[in-house]
Amino acid sequence: MLPFLIFFPGVLDGAWTVHYSERNLCAVRGSTVLIQCEYGYPEPHKVNSRMWSHNDVDCTGNPYVYHSNNTNISAEYTGRAEFLGNNVRNCTLQIKNIRETDAGEYRFRFTTNGCEKCGGPGVTLQVDELKVVMTSSTVNGTIREGDTVNLTCGTNSCSLSQSEFSWFKDNQTLPETQSTLHFSPISYHHTGKYSCTDILPFLYSLKQGSPTPVLESYYPVEQVWLIRRQVG
Template sequence: MNSNTDFCYKPPYVYNSSSNTKSDFEFTGDDKSDCTLLIHNVQFSYSGEYKFRFITNVDRFTGKPGVTLQVTDLKVSLIRLSGNGTLKQGDSLNLRCDVNCTHTSSQFVWSKNNQPLNTSGPVLHFPALTVRDSGKYTCTWETNVTSGSETISLHVEGDDPDNPEHWSIWVIVLVITGVIVVLVIIGAVIHNRRSVHTEQQKKGDSAMDFNVQKNEDDSATYSNVQKNEDDSAIYSNTQQQEEDSAIYANV
């Protein structure tokens, strides 16, 4: 890599078996037929042409052509077309899948919450956002030799009738309303029973007053009858005395 000659005579080397220096480049092959190179923590600076060279006591060999490594940066950008601040219903925007290289066989695949979308191309257009557009969008970039993906989240503010949270709020409201209605009904029943009990108590008191009054009237009548009987007895005794006196006078 970065050699001035095709045969890699001069350093730098990304890996050298005679060196014990540790780096992101690891030789995982053997000394016979496997010359695999493993690259950890890939960086943009690792882009370039890689060649394999071995040296023996009798010969030297450099593999040509080498292997070209192109490190790309894949990211999803949000481009606001209308509105500002938090995303709201009616705002418009684009999601753009960006790579810093081009390839004739490049293909872009979009998905929402891991579900494929029926669209293609590096741009996903939203002419008028709704709450249902909230979710995680993933752009997958593919070629005939490599692929990569990047995810971005959208949250659109507003009420969604299909949102479980929306339904849970309405359920809470209905439960509270139902409890209030039940309490009102129970209060009305208790009040009605108390009214009936009070009315019955008043009727009972009236009947008792009537009985007392009746007993008083009966007592008065009995007293008058007794008095009349006493007066009749007195009058009878007086009459008899008068008759006796008359008889005595005649004698």
């Protein structure tokens, strides 16, 4: 077997780096957000502390979202923010039960024996409400059998990072997982109240090296649509 080497950017090349997988994230209130992050530093430095800040360009914490030394942690994130990284390369942060006040920019910073690095610009998180929007082929707004109707699960301000959804008709789960339900043609048996939730995809923990279970978050949908048969 031939020997091989794996080089991690920023670790063996002498660079001080912080890299975010995505610069912009969108989440609905009450969901769980994963901010995937990697960092690097030259040998022979050793990491002393790791921290995440919110809306703080200097990464100095006012207070912190997370700090490995449990220093100056914001009460807003206590019990909700969890560091999924390590002392080597992974700096991924998870925030549960997302609130509107969580919107903004997140930056990672780490210190070693002699140096430090603040990763900016960071990751911008937008928080919105999930809702169902209906579009149809009808002209006057009255839906009749034979029309084409689409129900789309989404938000007003941003595109959700999640790729799959759960749909419900009269509180019963439907098999569809795409963002839009298509009814073409619509018929009387489609009548009902529809709602949707987002499903977080498989999240790969770099710390454990294996997929974690699928996380599901259910949200009350403010807008549901009643589709009625019209005669004539």
